[in-house]
Amino acid sequence: xxxxxxxxxxxxxxxxxxxxxxxxxxxxxxxxxxxxxxxxxxxxxxxxxxxxxxxxxxxxxxxxxxxxxxxxxxxxxxxxxxxxxxxxxxxxxxxxxxxxxxxxxxxxxxxxx
Amino acid sequence: xxxxxxxxxxxxxxxxxxxxxxxxxxxxxxxxxxxxxxxxxxxxxxxxxxxxxxxxxxxxxxxxxxxxxxxxxxxxxxxxxxxxxxxxxxxxxxxxxxxxxxxxxxxxxx
Numbered sequence: 399x400x401x402x403x404x405x406x407x408x409x410x411x412x413x414x415x416x417x418x419x420x421x422x423x424x425x426x427x428x429x430x431x432x433x434x435x436x437x438x439x440x441x442x443x444x445x446x447x448x449x450x451x452x453x454x455x456x457x458x459x460x461x462x463x464x465x466x467x468x469x470x471x472x473x474x475x476x477x478x479x480x481x482x483x484x485x486x487x488x489x490x491x492x493x494x495x496x497x498x499x500x501x502x503x504x505x506x507x508x509x510x511x
Numbered sequence: 512x513x514x515x516x517x518x519x520x521x522x523x524x525x526x527x528x529x530x531x532x533x534x535x536x537x538x539x540x541x542x543x544x545x546x547x548x549x550x551x552x553x554x555x556x557x558x559x560x561x562x563x564x565x566x567x568x569x570x571x572x573x574x575x576x577x578x579x580x581x582x583x584x585x586x587x588x589x590x591x592x593x594x595x596x597x598x599x600x601x602x603x604x605x606x607x608x609x610x611x612x613x614x615x616x617x618x619x620x621x
Contacts, residue, residue, distance in 0.1 A: 402553075429607055438519075440599065440613040441554075448607050456608065488553055492607075498542060500609060502553040 400424055402503035404489050410509045411479045419474040419506050421489030429492045430472035431456075431500065432464060434485040441488065447472055479510045517600050517612040524620050529587040531615045533600030538581060540602040544609070545574065545585045548597045557585070557598075587617075595619045 405420045423430065428449045433441040433456075443456030447466040461483060463475045472491075476483055486507050490500040515535045523529045535543070541562050546554040560567045560574045560583070567574045573586040587594055597614040604610040 431607075438613060440515075440611040441609075442611075443608055446607050454607075490554075498603065499544070499556055499559065501556070502546075504553045 402489055402491055402501055404487075404503040404506050406506060407504070408507045410511065411476075412511050413480060415479050416475065416477050417479065417508075418476075419487055419489075419508075420471070421473065421503060422471045423489075423491040423501070424470065425491060425493070425501065426469070427491035427493045427501075428469070430466065431490040431492075432462070432472070432474045433488045433490065434458065435488060435505075436485050444474065444487075479508075481510045484508060484510045514604075514610045515600055515602055515612040517598075517615045519613065520616050520618070522618045522620060523590050525590060525592060527590055529585075529590045529594065529617055529619075531585045531587075531598050531600075531617065533583040533585075533612055535581050535583065535600075535602050535610075537602065537604065538578070540604070542603040543574075543576065543583050544601040544603075545572075546599040546601060546611075548599065548614070550596075554599060590617075590619050592619045592621055 402423045431446040432444040442458045445464040447453045450469045465473045486505045488505050489503040492500040517533045544559045545557045548554050571588045575584045597616050599614045600612040601609045
């Protein structure tokens with residue numbers, strides 16, 4: 399059981415380049431999430447997918463798109479990267495159980511120059 | 512003020528108890544969580560408490576919830592150097608979202 403996996407671990411982009419961050423979970427969870435973590439800001443929700451086939455905006459969705467490819471996979475796309483998107487990105491998953499715990503991946507560290 | 516607030520730093524000596532505090536504004540929160548983040552790693556769930564509970568104990572961890580004051584605390588007994596990390600308080604906000612505090616960096620002095 400790998401839990402939540404994310405690729406790549408690190409990425410450097412130039413302003414204006416695009417990239418897709420990949421996330422997969424093997425816990426058969428219905429819900430998946432993308433967060434960004436910035437120094438002194440805690441974690442902020444970018445997008446989430448409550449179930450396969452649905453996606454919704456979180457607190458900071460501008461500049462991002464997501465795709466829930468199937469129950470296991472949830473990708474985050476930056477169409478035209480900006481320096482303000484330099485951050486650590488975490489994917490998480492959860493099931494609607496009685497404590498609804500979210501389980502996190504190891505993160506992707508992104509630097510936009 | 513912020514939805515979930517925590518002090519940013521805490522320093523304790525090895526073997527002492529650590530108490531990390533958190534306050535929140537929304538009294539409708541159903542679940543409250545403590546996550547631990549070690550350097551360069553993702554967040555690991557430590558424990559959670561349901562809003563109808565006052566206290567939860569799990570080995571060296573004790574969570575206290577004061578609903579009247581909207582105050583949550585995490586006590587770590589016999590703190591070890593391996594407990595050095597950032598600790599995040601989070602509350603459930605709606606059906607799917609968690610709202611996180613900014614994290615408390617715990618430093619354990621040998």
